[in-house]
Amino acid sequence: MLLVVTYSRRARETLRNACRSHEETVVRRFGRAALLRETEYGAFLTCRLRERHAGDVQIERTEPFNEFADAPDAVREAAVAYERRDSPYTPYDRFAAGTDHPDAAEMRGREL
Amino acid sequence: MNDWTLRLPDGAELAGPVVDLRDADTSPRAVRRAIRGGCPTRPDRPAVHAPPPTCVHSHVGYLHPNVSIDRRAALAAVGAARGVDTPHDAEFDRVRTSLRELSVPTVDDAELRAARRRAAEAGSETDRLRERVAALRGRVAAHRDDGDDDAVAAAEASLSEATRRLSEASTERVAATQRLKALEERARRARDSREKRFRLGDRVGNLRRARRAVLADLVEPDVREARTRLESWVDDRAIEIDGGLRDALAIATTAPLRAPVVVDPEVVAGLGGPDAAFEWLSAPLAIG
Numbered sequence: 161m162l163l164v165v166t167y168s169r170r171a172r173e174t175l176r177n178a179c180r181s182h183e184e185t186v187v188r189r190f191g192r193a194a195l196l197r198e199t200e201y202g203a204f205l206t207c208r209l210r211e212r213h214a215g216d217v218q219i220e221r222t223e224p225f226n227e228f229a230d231a232p233d234a235v236r237e238a239a240v241a242y243e244r245r246d247s248p249y250t251p252y253d254r255f256a257a258g259t260d261h262p263d264a265a266e267m268r269g270r271e272l
Numbered sequence: 273m274n275d276w277t278l279r280l281p282d283g284a285e286l287a288g289p290v291v292d293l294r295d296a297d298t299s300p301r302a303v304r305r306a307i308r309g310g311c312p313t314r315p316d317r318p319a320v321h322a323p324p325p326t327c328v329h330s331h332v333g334y335l336h337p338n339v340s341i342d343r344r345a346a347l348a349a350v351g352a353a354r355g356v357d358t359p360h361d362a363e364f365d366r367v368r369t370s371l372r373e374l375s376v377p378t379v380d381d382a383e384l385r386a387a388r389r390r391a392a393e394a395g396s397e398t399d400r401l402r403e404r405v406a407a408l409r410g411r412v413a414a415h416r417d418d419g420d421d422d423a424v425a426a427a428e429a430s431l432s433e434a435t436r437r438l439s440e441a442s443t444e445r446v447a448a449t450q451r452l453k454a455l456e457e458r459a460r461r462a463r464d465s466r467e468k469r470f471r472l473g474d475r476v477g478n479l480r481r482a483r484r485a486v487l488a489d490l491v492e493p494d495v496r497e498a499r500t501r502l503e504s505w506v507d508d509r510a511i512e513i514d515g516g517l518r519d520a521l522a523i524a525t526t527a528p529l530r531a532p533v534v535v536d537p538e539v540v541a542g543l544g545g546p547d548a549a550f551e552w553l554s555a556p557l558a559i560g
Contacts, residue, residue: 167466169473192470214381218463 161187162196162206163220171213178205195222230272234262274556276322276532278303281315288322288532290546293560300560304334304534307558322556325531326353332524336536340516341523344488347495350527351487358486364479371472376465377458384455391452394445401438408434491526498522502552506542513542521552529555536560 166172172192179186179194185202187195196202198221209217227236238261245255252264274289280298293300298318306313306320308329313319325333331346332339408431415423499522506513513521517539524533533555540559543549550557 167463167470169470215379215384215459215462216466218459 161198161222162202163193163218163222164196164206164209165193165218165220166209166213166216167192167218168213168216171209171216174209174212175217178209234260235267238262274530274550274554276320276556278306278558279319279321281317288556288558290550290557290559291532292546293534293558294537296560300334300534300558303532303558303560307333307532307534320532322532323530326528328353328523328527328529329531329533332520332527332529332533333531334534334536335517335520335524335539337514337517337538339514339520341520343519343523345484346520346523347488347491348484349487350495350523351491353528354491356487356490358483360479360483360486364476364483367472367475367479371469371476374465374469374472376469377462379455379459379462384452384459387448387452387455391445391448394441394448398438398441398445401434401441405431405434405438494526495519495522498525509544513539524553524555529553532556532558534558534560 164175166175175192175194179189182201182205185197185199185205187197189195196205206217206219210219238256241261242252242255255261256263276288276291278286278288278291278296278298280286280296282297284296286296293303302318303320306318307322308325310324311319311321327349328346331341331349408427412424412427412431415427499518502513502518502521502525506518521539521543533553535549535553535557537559540546540549540557543552546557546559549559
């Protein structure tokens with residue numbers, strides 16, 4: 161999908177108007193941002209927004225996240241294990257201490 | 273304190289508090305512009321020597337029979353001109369200062385666009401050449417199977433040329449991709465400041481509305497009272513004054529007006545003549 165985020169009032173207004181008049185192309189709207197369908201018309205709308213508002217519009221192309229392909233096994237397994245923990249009040253760092261699960265700080269520093 | 277002077281292009285000077293433009297060789301419109309603009313003006317335009325207009329002036333600076341005003345905005349302007357404090361002032365000033373001082377790193381959009389184009393072109397060129405190299409490899413192999421040495425040599429020459437160009441294109445692709453990545457990273461950082469600016473801008477807007485509401489509420493009783501007084505005056509004399517004009521007059525009489533107000537002769541007559549109008553508005557006047 162095409163993620164459009166606006167950074168000025170005028171850009172937000174243009175996005176709102178575009179979403180109102182082209183509902184068929186809008187997947188979701190969130191205040192100053194919207195997800196557009198990946199159709200040529202979605203691209204047409206985003207190109208227009210970029211043309212009019214340049215840097216006040218951020219456009220990203222999103223992809224579904226596949227945790228088996230996009231995340232290291234250790235990270236995915238740590239997440240699963242943590243969600244299944246016994247005590248809901250254990251913070252992750254304490255949970256991970258002394259186990260093979262990766263450290264939160266380490267994960268923060270590593271790009272996917 | 274209501275003295276003011278109107279100097280006309282021909283050198284004539286008219287002194288207020290009340291200046292009747294019907295006798296003067298100028299248009300009320302030009303005088304209104306001169307009041308707003310102050311000095312200096314072009315020599316062929318009238319000039320006004322008077323205190324500068326406040327924000328109330330944009331609402332009630334010209335009183336004519338069909339005047340229509342944004343009442344709440346005008347009330348708030350009166351409050352502001354009176355120098356009334358609101359509980360939002362300090363925060364409003366603080367947020368506005370933060371907004372003013374916020375520097376948003378500039379991102380050259382044209383540069384970014386050029387980098388996107390270059391990366392896209394380098395990518396498709398590489399893909400095209402890669403396909404060509406694969407095709408030529410196939411051709412070399414086919415000619416070799418046929419035992420056609422001349423054709424093999426020709427195909428090999430093409431293959432080596434295509435391979436060389438592919439290598440160049442790949443280098444260009446890497447360079448273009450890295451360049452684009454660096455620029456996008458810079459744009460991403462700039463967006464954090466844009467985000468902040470956006471939020472501060474919204475906050476300023478909300479605080480401005482909150483201040484206006486407080487100011488308008490504070491002034492409202494005075495304006496209502498002024499309107500009641502005005503109404504009993506005009507009703508006693510059976511004068512026709514439109515609702516919009518009643519509001520405008522009530523607001524004008526409540527506001528501290530130091531810059532001249534232009535009043536239509538019909539309105540002046542309705543109020544009972546220049547002296548009465550001056551009394552009502554206690555402001556420097558231009559009739560026209």
